[in-house]
Amino acid sequence: MIFLTGDTHGVLEIGRLRPDNFPAGQNLTRDDLVIILGDFGLLWSDPPRQEERDALGELENSPWTTLFLDGNHENFSLLKALPEEERFGAPVGVVSPHVFHLRRGYIYTLQNKRSFVFGGARSVDRKGRRSGVSWWRQEIPSEEEFRRGLNSLEEADWKVDWILTHTAPDSILEKTHLLKYLAGDPVSAYLDEILREVEYDRWFCAHLHLNRFFPGDRLHVLRENIMNGETEEVVSKKRNTPSLRSLLRSAAAKRPREGD
Numbered sequence: 001m002i003f004l005t006g007d008t009h010g011v012l013e014i015g016r017l018r019p020d021n022f023p024a025g026q027n028l029t030r031d032d033l034v035i036i037l038g039d040f041g042l043l044w045s046d047p048p049r050q051e052e053r054d055a056l057g058e059l060e061n062s063p064w065t066t067l068f069l070d071g072n073h074e075n076f077s078l079l080k081a082l083p084e085e086e087r088f089g090a091p092v093g094v095v096s097p098h099v100f101h102l103r104r105g106y107i108y109t110l111q112n113k114r115s116f117v118f119g120g121a122r123s124v125d126r127k128g129r130r131s132g133v134s135w136w137r138q139e140i141p142s143e144e145e146f147r148r149g150l151n152s153l154e155e156a157d158w159k160v161d162w163i164l165t166h167t168a169p170d171s172i173l174e175k176t177h178l179l180k181y182l183a184g185d186p187v188s189a190y191l192d193e194i195l196r197e198v199e200y201d202r203w204f205c206a207h208l209h210l211n212r213f214f215p216g217d218r219l220h221v222l223r224e225n226i227m228n229g230e231t232e233e234v235v236s237k238k239r240n241t242p243s244l245r246s247l248l249r250s251a252a253a254k255r256p257r258e259g260d
């Protein structure tokens with residue numbers, strides 16, 4: 001089985017994979033995969049903080065195999081320094097024996113799903129971050145990575161089963177209220193070009209901090225939901241948390257109006 005979830009942001013939200021929230025995880029084996037769709041964030045401090053070491057140890061000791069793609073909030077120096085080996089048909093970064101980083105622009109065979117992977121996105125909060133400390137310019141893919149993605153798809157005749165990315169294509173952003181914040185990201189523009197060319201069955205991404213399905217594009221945006229990729233069933237206890245925006249709106253609607 002393959003399960004997918006959105007940004008974990010390091011120690012802040014990795015606890016979502018614990019048995020109390022993800023009981024289905026307890027029945028899995030090392031052949032089963034749990035995929036974090038970027039902003040994994042557990043390789044962050046250099047040297048790592050004890051709580052990061054502990055969380056990585058907990059992940060390694062989980063019953064399944066963990067895969068993650070990179071988002072924008074990652075320490076790219078640490079990701080680049082990982083030892084690399086061939087797994088699932090393409091190079092991966094090895095964090096520990098059962099935790100792997102899926103690199104940009106490759107097609108991996110994840111169980112029986114030929115999956116095109118492309119992490120990265122532009123940070124909207126980059127102005128408040130420090131280069132090499134809390135922000136890395138490698139959040140935007142290099143020319144080589146952009147080209148590798150196109151070459152991999154060309155070799156696959158532009159036909160895959162799944163697409164796994166951190167951000168969403170521009171045309172998806174346009175269907176949300178987020179375009180005004182996220183417009184101008186070269187990664188979402190690139191993904192939009194791909195969306196128009198490629199044949200695929202399902203697309204999974206994260207980054208937008210919402211859980212939403214776009215049926216016309218067969219695309220799932222995931223936040224805290226943990227989804228079985230084959231059945232598309234959400235299995236986590238915590239799920240579909242309303243966005244901050246809708247919480248504010250519903251609080252405003254309950255507030256007595258003048259004269260009430």
Ligand SMILES: [Fe+2]
Pocket residue numbers: 007038039071072073121166207208
């Ligand atoms: Fe992100």
